[in-house]
Amino acid sequence: MPYTNVTEFLLMGFPGLKPWYYGPVAALFFIVYLAIVSGNGFILVFVASERSLQKPTYLIFCNLALSDIVFATATLPKAIARYWAEDKIISFNACFLQMFMVHLLGSISSFLLMIMALDRYIAICSPLRYHTLIKNSSMLIMCGLSWLIPSTWMAVILIQAYSLSYCSSNKIFQCYCDHIGIVQLACENTRQIQIATFIIAMTVLLGPLTFVLFSYISIIIAVMKIANLEGRYKTFSTCSPQLFIICLYYFPRCFNYLASSFGFSLNADVRIVMILLYSLFPPLVNPLIYCFRTKEIKEMVSTRFKTLKNSNLN
Structure with a gap:
């Protein structure tokens, strides 16, 4: 590894946030974390316990729920510690591990949304062929590939960023370690790495997005x-x-990604809010949208509650 005298990074969070707001921000992050883990955890437990729900569509939901739980666990505890205990420090290796997990799980979610769009497309546009084309076995293979393929791409990004020299600033103006925040601190020209990362990011985003748009149209x-x-x-x-x-x-x-690649700068606080919004809001509401609104789960939850209520009365 090239020379570096940086042994740890400082997660600065929101640069413009006043200290008296640290407590409420930490509490908000804590509530969001509990909601993500409990909501998505419920999906995993409920589908695992109900054999009638163990079918292709719910297998996608479970993979998405697992991805959301791991993402929240990889990012929010450190963000909570940043504002609850004012613990800004994250070790050099832990920061790169967090960066890898952040971008890996984001890529996995992108592929899972594409698979979900495929599932809905066949169910609505070719309903008679659905059970022939979409089976549990084929769905497990597709979901497995959605975890495996991004892992190789993200490993390349991790190795490229880890191999750079870091010898000056160690302040990351973000609530967690991400590629843009880390690479900007390198003491050498990172243009080629940024181009390679941009190409991978656009492939991960625009490829599935194109298919998703086609499916929903x-x-x-x-x-x-x-x-x-x-x-x-x-x-x-x-x-x-x-x-x-x-x-x-x-x-x-x-x-x-386009803004950072073409030098368009956003206010740091605005950029962080935008990143947190698109990173945490979907995991927060996915259980409500994908599961609790479905007829099968609502009926099963209602039946469970009625059974539990009757048993308590007896």
């Missing part, structure tokens, strides 16, 4: 052909929240 066209107005409304009400989350996931990320 096809779904909308198919829905408009439904003569029954109630059927149209039901399908649109199912797809519209998913489209909102997909837009929130992809478009701000693309803007962030």
Whole structure:
């Protein structure tokens, strides 16, 4: 490894945040973390305990839930410590590990959203072929590839960033370690690395996004052909929240990478808020959108509560 005298990094968080807001920010992060872990954890436990839910669509939900839990656990505890205990320090290796996890899990979520769009596309546009094309075995393979393929790409990014020399500033103006924040601190020309990272990021984002847009446009066209107005409304009400989350996931990320690559600078606090919004809001609401709004889970939860209530009364 090239020479470096940096042994730790300082996570500065929001540069413009006054100290008297540290407590409320830490409390907010803590609440968000509990909500993400409990909501997505419920999905994993509930699907694992109900054999009737162990089918392709819910396997995607489980993979997305697992990805969201790991992402929150990799980022939020350190962000909470930053403002609760004013612990800014993260070790050199831990920072790179966190960077790897952040971008890996973001890429995994991108591929899982693409698989989810494929699942919905076949279910709505080719319903008679759905059970032939989409099986548990094929879904497990696709979900497995969505974890495996980004791992190799992110390993390349990690090795490139880790091999740079860091010999001056160690302050990262972010709530967690990310590639942009780390590479900016290098003491050498990082233009080639930034170009390579940009190409990988755009591939990870724009490839799945193109397929997602194609899928949902096809779904909308198919829905408009439904003569029954109630059927149209039901399908649109199912797809519209998913489209909102997909837009929130992809478009701000693309803007962030484009802005950093072409030298367009945002206010540091605005940039951090934007990153936290598109990183934490989807994991927070995914359980509500993808599971708790589905008829099967609502009926099963209602049945469980009624059974529990009756047993307590008896």
